[in-house]
Structure formats: C-alpha cells, structure tokens
Amino acid sequence: MIETQLFEGTNIHLTAVEPEQDAAVESAWTQDLDYIRKAYWLKIAMPLTAYQLKKAYEDEQKETSGSGNSFQFSVRIKDEDQLIGFVKFFNIEWTNGNGFIQVAFCDEQTEEKYGKEVLMLGMRYVFCELNLKHLITVVPGYEEKTIALHEQQGFTREVCQRGAIYANGRYWDRYFLGCLQEEWAVQQMEAKN
C-alpha cells in the first residue's frame, strides 16, 4: 500500500527527466520518424535537435509545477541508469478524472522487452496516485505491437479516426485506446488470483 515504491519496477525505474543529458540521447532516437509520430503525435515528423528537446523538457517541467496537468518521467534500466524511454501523462482533466498516457521507447526491441513493465507502473501511478478514472492513449494504426501491448494491459479501442495520419506514402487510421479504473482494478484482482 503506502510503502509501495511507485517508481520502481523489477528491471527499470522511472526518474525525473534530466534536460541536458536526456535531450542528447533522445535526439538520436528521433532519426526514426516512427518514434516521433508515436512520442510526439501532434508534431510534424522530423528529427529534433538536442536543443529543441531540452527546451521542450524545461517547458514541460514549468507546466508541471504551474498547472499541474502533465507529468513526464524518464525510463531507465536499473543499476546502469541507461535511458531507454519516456512515459508522459498529459491533458489531465482533474474535474473529469481523465488523462492521457504516452509511452515511448528508443526502439521496437526495447519496447518488446520492457513495455509491459513500464505500462504497468504508469497505470498504477495514474489509478492509485493521480486517482484518475479513465486513462487514454493515442496510437497510429500501423503500430500493431504497441496497440497489442496496451490491449493486453486492459485498454480498449474507443475511437478510430479514419485516415488521420499520413506516413510512408499512405494514410493510416489513428486509434484512441482507453482503460477505466474499474477495468484496471478487475485486472489487478484477476492477476493476484
């Protein structure tokens, strides 16, 4: 209960974003346009400089201490402290009890290896600490593995925006996947039994 370490997983942990050093690492990841489209779904897909990312992190930190409607964590492998991804909570509407989550990893293999653990930590944080009732994520339709990862953790496809993304020479659907707190609670009970 209260003594549970919210930021500690088995193989990874969540830490504060370090603007200077994390920006340099993430800048290299943005060479993969699919990473940009997943991690920054409202931006045009183009590689980002460390300068742009550092500024984005600092703006995000100001937003967190200002409105308190968004939070961002770095995901690092324990012991090595190597940065492997980010988990972000944003567009939080406290009066309505809902918010968005975005998990992004340096590459597909890392997401396959650590995605479930990070998503579980993120969902526990949202439902037990932020006390939200509904968690939503947005995923491009071609990201089948990412969609499957979320569906395995209890997310449901709620919205399909037809042809809302253009990538690699064609149009793709965009999905909003959602999980209610009561659905997550049932899944936790079933996992214990």
Add this chain to the structure above:
Amino acid sequence: MGSATDGGKKLKEKPYLSGELVCLKAMDLENDTKHFASWRRDSEYLRLLDSDPAVMYTPKQMKEFYEKHIDEWHEFTIHTLANNKVIGFVGLSDINWVAGDAWVGIGVGERDFWGQGFGTDAMSLLGDYSFDQLNLRRLTLGVFEYNTRAIRSYEKIGFQIEGRIRKAVFRDGHQWDIICMGVLRSEWEEYKHLLNSSRNRLL
C-alpha cells in the same frame, strides 16, 4: 498566371464564408470578446462548449487570451445575415497539414439562436472553407453525449461517429461519454450533392 476564371466561368460564385443564415468574419478582438465574456454567464452554454470547469472571465481576460492564441487558430465570429448580430464563434485547431486533418469547434452563445439552423449553417460554411480553400481531407470533432442537438446537426452535414471516449466528462454526479466524429472529403461532397439536389428540387 491565369485569370480568376475557368473557361469563362467565374471561380467565385458567391461571397466567401457566407451561407443561408450566417456569415463568418474575422474576430474583432475589442468588441467580440465582450460578447464572449457575457455568454460565459450562461453555465448551460459552458457545459455544452467544453469539458473545462464552468468559469467566467472578464472581457479583458478574453481579449488577452485571444491575443495570445489568435495566430495558432483559424477562428471566426458568426454573424447573422439578417442584422449582422454576433451570435457565436467557430473555427479549426490543431491543423495537421501533412495528413490534411483538423479539429473543429463551435459555440453559439446567443441562446435565442439555438435549434434553428444557425449553428448548422456556420459549420457548413466552415466545412466548405476547410475542404475547398484549405484543401483538408478530413475534419474531426468531439461532442458530449448529452448534447443531442449538436450530434444531430453534425450528422446532418455528413459527420460519422468514429467512437466514444467512455465516461470522459463527470458532471452532476454522472459520467458522460465524448462522442468522436469525423467527416472525410468524400462524405462532405456527398452531403453537398444531396443538399444541392434538394435545393434544385425546390426551385
């Protein structure tokens, strides 16, 4: 460069941004913001407009807000054709130029103009503008499930339901879904074809 004709036919057949009941104009940040502020005293209007907590702002606050954001948005004030009365606003946000998609939003603040086609006409004009002038491919919106009048209006002009964000709004002790709707260019053209056909039958 060619002239503004196409084989002798003028490209512009009627005034831009002008419909059957309303026209859309650029905002007058000095005067329109006084209307925006006064409408916010109607909490039903606020609860239909968005999911933020219902709160009032002064005209000065509204003006400062719009001065800060006016360049990001494509937003218009809605004026009645009959007497140029300002009754609401409508516009586009988060335009994704790569995919040709944008979110649309509308607010008719003058309660006397609800349910009579003024909002539908304004959205129809925005759709024409989006597809014919901005070359967008689709439009997106979210509407609360309790706003049945708006849902009917959007369906009338071709929007399709694409899903529901479940229990996304919590008001009066009840959780409501946000219905997500979208219209593709082909669906818009179908709506316009049906509209023009019915108008031609009446002539």
